[in-house]
Amino acid sequence: MSKPERDYSETLFLPQTDFPMRAGLPQKEPELLKRWQDTDLYKQLRENAKGREKFVLHDGPPYANGNIHIGHALNKILKDVVTRSQQMLGYDSNYVPGWDCHGLPIEWKIEEENYRSKNKGKPNFSNPEAMVAFRQECRAYAEKWLNVQRDEFKRLGVEGDWQHPYTTMSFPAEAQIARELMKFATNGTLYRGSKPVMWSVVEKTALAEAEIEYEDYTSDTVWVKFPVKDADVLARNAGTHTDRLTLTEHLSHASVVIWTTTPWTLPGNRAVSFSPKIAYGLYKVTDAAPDNWAKFGDLFILSENLAGEVFKQARVAAYDKVADVPAEVLAELTLKHPFAGKGYDFTVPLLAGDHVTDDTGTGFVHTAPGHGREDFDVWIANRANLEARGINSSIPYTVDENGALTDAAPGFTGKRVINDKGEKGDANEAVIKALIEAGMIIARGRLKHQYPHSWRSKKPVIFRNTPQWFIAMDKQFSLSIGAASSPGIARNDQRTLRERALDAIAETRWVPAAGENRINGMIESRPDWVISRQRAWGVPIAVFIKERPDGSVDILQDPDVNVRIVEAFEAEGADAWYKEGAAERFLGKRAAEGWKKVDDILDVWFDSGSTHAFVLDDALHFPQLAGIKRKVDGGDDTVMYLEGSDQHRGWFHSSLLESCGTRGRAPFDVVLTHGFVLDENGRKMSKSLGNVVAPQDVIKQSGADILRMWVCASDYADDLRIGPEILKTTADTYRKLRNTIRWMLGSLAHFKDDERVSAEKMPELERLMLHRLVELDAVVRQAYADFDYKKIFAALSAFMTSDLSAFYFDIRKDALYCDPYSSTTRKASLTVIDYLFRCTVTWLAPMLCFTAEEAWLSRYGADAKSVHLEDFPKVLAAWRDDKLAEKWRKVRTVRRVITGALEIERAQKRIGSSLEAHPIVHVSNEELFEAVADVDMAEVCITSALTLVRDEGPDGAFRAPDVSGVAVVPNLAEGTKCARSWKILTTIGADPEYPDVSPRDAQALREWDAMRKAAE
Incomplete structure (x- = not known):
């Protein structure tokens, strides 16, 4: 063939676009962010959605004390995908970001930076001026990090009302938190009680379960004798029954044996618990070394299942079972304390308890009601019976706030359980030594096990009996006047907080569904909510009290006093509570009645659990959320909470309890949870391992859309993995999708809307693509409604790379480039590509918000409205053609064989x-x-x-x-x-x-x- 006389390339309809192949996301994304800010995209979204049903994602407040990490990025990206997709599904989908600003971490940081590092003493918080000044330092610190995090969250592409976020430290929020607390005081569920709570010696405050993590810890273990004190009661009740008289004689010389991992709690022992479901026996030592703690002839009462293991630990060579000891016999016995004669000369009863098992130990549980929840519960359950038997039922305060044993622990006063650094003190060893000297120990050891630690200080905590403020889980109450916002909740509703919460859980949609069982189990078994903390930076428990002789308190119920408190908080913040003369100011005429101001602060989980009250219910400060009427209240609006799975015991938990206690129902309709982020090998990230992936680094190198793609392509319901190889794979997938979009944009440069071809006049191949759009539309819409983003991403990725790039576009390049301008096939293909572009780009927009916007503006011009103001396109149901799709499934099967043959020829x-x-x-x-x-x-x-x-x-x-x-x-x-x-x-x-x-x-x-x- 002779050389052509002209350059035919200029006659081809080749793709033409300014949309670059190389994304340059780190440079392009800030430009798009500025555009959204300049055009006030958030305001446009609200105006676009007026009158629609509302879908509100209520932000779980991150803590304002440092740069964001990869877990923050996962969380905020998921939230953004939710709100953008719900908006495009046709809702008024709103997101108001928020921050948690109170609490110990900030307080600690201020103490470290402004005091300890400068060798300055901690402020004297009894001085009002010093207290307020310190709190203002904490406020400034939180404000600083809030601004840093806000910029970092925005850089992820998260769209929300960043100009008007909520914070728990804003004056209106602090006032509302106080109002919420007052509602619990009014309905009678707020009380001050003396219970064992988890106490951080390092932080000098009580902790809630949500502030605890379990870590390996090595404990001292001891097997201790509690000698029988009074077996004569059996004889007195035995009549002439020979067996019972014989058992009485044996038991008079026996000891119940307990096993404990906390020897330091023995000075607080007041009972021993047993289980009526366990078989017990009386055992006699028949062979033991002379220097053994367990001696020849010793009589021990033990669980039948555990006797062998106990004697093994006690190095007993041989033993005999003397008799069975029925549960009804145990219930009649009383014991001596191991330190009897040394200040512990009280009677130790045996009490039946459901918590006792024979899995480990001895079948008996040493019971110190001041040092454990189950110990406390069994003691209180028997309190009336104990008093009737002449046994003092008071609970001693044997450990102080410094982890030191008190005067209520004779012989051990001043011994430390844990020191100020969180290290094991000398109390255990002192108690064990005393047991040995008293001849009350038969074995000792060490056990490595999971033990509660403060998630802040990473140090072990102790269970300590101390006066704290609680919200009762099992007290019946009715809602305060004006508190019930749900028409379905009757004024005479007397359910307990636990019952209300469990009912609300059942009415909530949990994603994934397993979340329901998880939080349900937590609510079923949780103790009363301890809401007090002994710190400075937070909202005070703004009530006044009078103490009764028995240690309980009366809470002042005076609406006028409450109004003065709330008005002061709204004007000055919660600092008003700590200013000079605050009590007199709020009490007014009642100042002379002897009411005392409470200076404990609220658990920060109460703060964050109240956020719904000052965001979703506050039309004055958040007008964009005004008018929410949820389905539970007879409306059609939806409120979602979305956080990590740890928040079942954290924010979801506290929000549920707070709202059920003040409104009778949950503050949410949908709760979505995600897993944690691990490295590529499934390990927890840590600086020491060098496997930390910082979102800031990923954005700088690859762009936020790569992070967003990683989130959406992952199964967020499980733990997610990230690292260099995973990000490389993500970037490769992104590149393929981008090039598909780029090719569509280039081809559409030759498309004119007035040349659009109707579906019925299109060739089969084009009609097949329209059918695929119908199929995908159903998948995408349902998956977005189900929050199943990996399903959408997988479907679109497969469609764009396999159906489009490798099939349809590959086939149609010849017609698009070379067919005459008048060609119906060419025009039909361009029409379909226009549909394909609009659908795929809008479907991807919630996930790849920057790339979709860039492509949209490239297609429609710099003056075009944002793609994020679009709804998902309405795909015509008439395009569905299952018969055609089945035919072309067979065509593609034959094509696959042909291309396979040609690949060999090419190779x-x-x-x-x-x-x-x-x-x-x-x-x-x-x-x-x-x-x-x-x-x-x-x-x-x-x-x-x-x-x-x-x-x-x-x-x-x-x-x-x-x-x-x-x-x-x-x-x-x-x-x-x-x-x-x-x-x-x-x-x-x-x-x-x-x-x-x-x-x-x-x-x-x-x-x-x-x-x-x-x-x-």
Whole structure:
């Protein structure tokens, strides 16, 4: 063929776009952020959505004390995908970011930076001026980090009302938190009680379960004797029953044996618990070394299942069982304290308890009601009976705030359980030594086990009996007047807080569904909510009290006093509580009545648990959220909470209890939880391992959309993994999607809306793509409604790379580039690509917010509205054609065999491109032959020609192992290569005016030349 006389490339409709192949996201994304800020996208979204049903994602407040980490990024990206997708599904989907600002971490940081590091003493908080000044330092610190985090969250592409966030330290919020507390005081569930609570010696405050993490800890263990004090009661009740009299004689010389991992709690022991479900026996030591703690002839009462293990630990060589000891006998016995005669001369009763098992230990549980919840519960349950038996039922305060044993622990006063550094003190060893001296120990050891630690200080905590403020879980109450916002909640409703919370859990949608069982179990078993902390930076428990002789208190119920408190907080913040003369100011005329101001602060979980009250219910400060009417209240609006799975015991938990206690129902309709972020090997991230992935670094190197893609492609319900290789794979996938979008944009440069082709006039291949859009539309909408983003991402990624790039676009490039301008196929394809672009880009927009916006503006111009103001496109149901889809499934099956044969030819260098081939395709499968019979398979397989034969085919033909009835003989194409389309055809030169091209290309050139001439 002679060299063409003209450059045909200028006559092709090749893709034209400014949308770059290399994304340059780190540079492009800040430009788009500025655009959204300049155009006030958040305001436009609200105006666009007026009148729609509301979908509000209420932000769980992150803590304002440092740069964000990868877990923050995961959380905020998920929230943004939720709100953007719900908006595009047709809701008024709103997001108001918020921050948790009170609490110990900030207080500690101020003490460290402003005091300890400068060798300055901690402020004297009894001085009002010093207290307020310190609190203002804490406020400034929180404000600083809030601003840093706000910029970092915005950089992730998170859209929300960043100009008007909520904070727990704002004056209106502090006032509302006080109001919420007052509601519990009014309904009678707030009380001050003396209970064992988890206490941080290092932090000098009580802690809630949500502030605890369990870590390995090595404890001292001891097996201790509690000698029987009074077995005569058995004899007195035995009459002449010989067996009972004999048992009485034996028991008079026996000891109950307990096992404990906390020897330091023995001075606080007041009882021993047993289980009526366990079989107990009386055992006698018959062989033991002379220097053994367990001596020959000793009598011990033990669980039958555990006796062997106990004697093994006590190095007893032989023993005999003397008798069974029934539970009714145990219930009648009383014991001596191991330190009897040394200040512990009280009676130790045996009490039945459901918490006692025979899995480990001895079958008996040493019971110190001041040092454990179950100990406390069993003691209180028996208190009336104990007093009737003449046993003092008071609970001693044996450990102070410094972890030191008090005067209530004779012989051990001043011994430390844990020191100020969180290290094990000398109390255990002192108690063990005393036990040995008293002859009350039969064995000792050490046990490595999971033990509660403060998640802040990382140091072990202790259970300590101390006056604290609680909200009762099991006290019946009715809602305060005006508190019930749900029409379904009756004024005479007397359910307990636990009952209300469990009912609310059942009415909530949990994603994933397993979250319901998790929080349900936590609420079922949780103790009363301890809400007091002994610190300085927080909202005070703003009530006044009078103490009773028994240690309980009366709480002042005076609406006028409450109003004065709240008004002061709104004007001055909670600092007003600590200012000079605060008590007199708030009490007014009642100042002389002896009411005392409480200076404990609220648990920060109460603060954050109250956020719904000063965000969702505060139309004055958050008008954009005004008018929410949830389904539980007879409306159609939805409120979602979304946090990590640890918040089942944290924010979800406290919010549920707070709202159920003040409004009778949950503050949320939907709760979504995600896992934690681990490194690529499934390890927890730590600086020491060098495996920390900082979101700031990923954004700087690759862009926020790569992080967003990682989030959306992952199964967030489980723990997620991230690292260099995972990010590389994510970037590769992103590149493929971007190039697909880029090709669509380039092709659409030649599309004019007035040349749109209706579906019924389109070729089958275009109608197949429209059908696929209908299928995907259903998948995408349902998955967005189900918050299943990995399903959407997987479906769109497969569609764009397999259905579009590798199939439809590959086939249609010839028609799009080379067909005449007037070609119906070309115009139909452009019409479909326009639909494909609008659908795929809007479907991707919630996930890849920057890339979708960049593509949208590239398509519609810099003055176009944001893609995020679009709803998901309405895909016509009439486009669905299942019969056509089934036919083309078969066509693609045959195509796969043909392309497989051509790949071998290309690998063997017998052809360069598929256009050099003219395969002979033998089809014996009747269904497959019928499917391809009327299809231009040369076009579909991108060959210059293709012959279809209805037979088995020769033995040497190519066959795919998973497709029967199709054989391919890959012959070379015959003819001359078209200078324009590069097809090898026998019709080249059929049009003498264009001798080096095919007739199709000749017609295209004729139209091209005519248009150019007309343009001149």
